Amino acid sequence: MSNLRASEENDPFVNMVTARAEVDLRLSDFHPRSMLAAPEHEVLKPKFPVIDYHNHLDAQEPGEMLRVMDECGIERIVNITMHTGEMALEMIQKFHSVAAKRFATYGWMDWSDVQAPGFFERSVERLERLVEHGACGLKIWKDGSLLRIDDERLDPIYEKAAELGVPIMYHIADPDAFFLPIDAENERYEELAAHPEWSYNGSHYGKAELLEQRDRVISRHPKTTFVGAHVAEHPEDLAYVTKLLEKNANLHVDIGARCAELGRQPYTAREFFLKFPDRILFGTDLIPEVNMYRLHYRFLETRDEYFEYPSHASRQGRWNIYGLFLPDEVLRKVYRENAVRLLAKV
Numbered sequence: 001m002s003n004l005r006a007s008e009e010n011d012p013f014v015n016m017v018t019a020r021a022e023v024d025l026r027l028s029d030f031h032p033r034s035m036l037a038a039p040e041h042e043v044l045k046p047k048f049p050v051i052d053y054h055n056h057l058d059a060q061e062p063g064e065m066l067r068v069m070d071e072c073g074i075e076r077i078v079n080i081t082m083h084t085g086e087m088a089l090e091m092i093q094k095f096h097s098v099a100a101k102r103f104a105t106y107g108w109m110d111w112s113d114v115q116a117p118g119f120f121e122r123s124v125e126r127l128e129r130l131v132e133h134g135a136c137g138l139k140i141w142k143d144g145s146l147l148r149i150d151d152e153r154l155d156p157i158y159e160k161a162a163e164l165g166v167p168i169m170y171h172i173a174d175p176d177a178f179f180l181p182i183d184a185e186n187e188r189y190e191e192l193a194a195h196p197e198w199s200y201n202g203s204h205y206g207k208a209e210l211l212e213q214r215d216r217v218i219s220r221h222p223k224t225t226f227v228g229a230h231v232a233e234h235p236e237d238l239a240y241v242t243k244l245l246e247k248n249a250n251l252h253v254d255i256g257a258r259c260a261e262l263g264r265q266p267y268t269a270r271e272f273f274l275k276f277p278d279r280i281l282f283g284t285d286l287i288p289e290v291n292m293y294r295l296h297y298r299f300l301e302t303r304d305e306y307f308e309y310p311s312h313a314s315r316q317g318r319w320n321i322y323g324l325f326l327p328d329e330v331l332r333k334v335y336r337e338n339a340v341r342l343l344a345k346v
């Protein structure tokens with residue numbers, strides 16, 4: 001050592017409070033159990049019916065989904081199909097033929113021929129065709145990395161969406177930590193270690209630039225309804241999302257796969273829900289399972305403290321969350337009413 005003054009060196013109290021150990025335990029083997037004695041409430045059914053506005057059901061069987069939905073109070077799931085072309089239409093059919101009122105389907109932007117002539121006109125026609133077949137929106141994912149998000153040639157797609165009355169959902173960036181090196185300072189180290197392909201570290205555009213490109217498009221098309229997936233991809237900075245929502249009345253956000261982010265800042269997150277009860281959509285972006293949904297209800301409805309957030313297997317970070325105990329009028333809107341409004345055309 002030591003930074004200690006001579007008078008401190010043999011002091012038992014100073015020695016105690018300055019002691020440290022070099023530990024050698026594999027991170028993957030470290031599973032501390034919380035000793036906190038706090039009330040726990042399992043919420044079996046939501047207080048009001050729920051629409052899951054952000055999920056991916058392509059691999060699921062509609063009958064099995066309905067069983068899960070009935071068991072945990074889900075009125076409807078929006079399947080964001082990851083198929084394009086004829087396969088996308090088949091996905092619409094697969095679910096809507098079983099229970100048209102219990103499912104809805106978002107189309108997926110098809111970038112496969114982005115470099116072929118006529119791509120932009122074709123994209124508008126594809127959107128029209130999807131909506132004719134019952135799609136309730138179009139998701140634009142980051143896989144079109146050959147273009148800037150605010151490329152003006154994409155504008156006709158947004159105009160067409162406005163004309164058809166369906167929203168555009170954006171997912172163009174990712175958590176802040178995905179833009180940093182995968183190292184000992186990365187708060188999502190284990191998640192990125194499991195999914196190194198999720199890292200944007202060293203990518204062409206930084207996160208701030210990607211968000212700016214997206215935000216310009218949202219402002220440029222006030223008649224188009226946009227859904228910013230994953231709390232507009234910036235739940236780490238709810239002040240940013242607050243400004244964005246204040247500036248753009250045409251924007252909604254979903255909370256898909258972001259309970260971890262929201263639940264670790266419960267004071268700020270609760271204020272955010274109370275400020276924008278009409279603009280936030282319940283979504284999960286996780287495999288539909290009974291316990292996954294129940295954890296969401298616990299997060300939104302109770303004031304339980306320090307419990308595990310719903311997540312994919314690799315987790316998102318080594319922290320726990322706190323319940324938001326949202327008031328009934330907020331819950332009703334977030335759980336269902338906002339989604340009903342966006343689904344009005346289907």
Ligand SMILES: [Zn+2]
Binds near residue numbers: 055
């Ligand atoms: Zn998703």
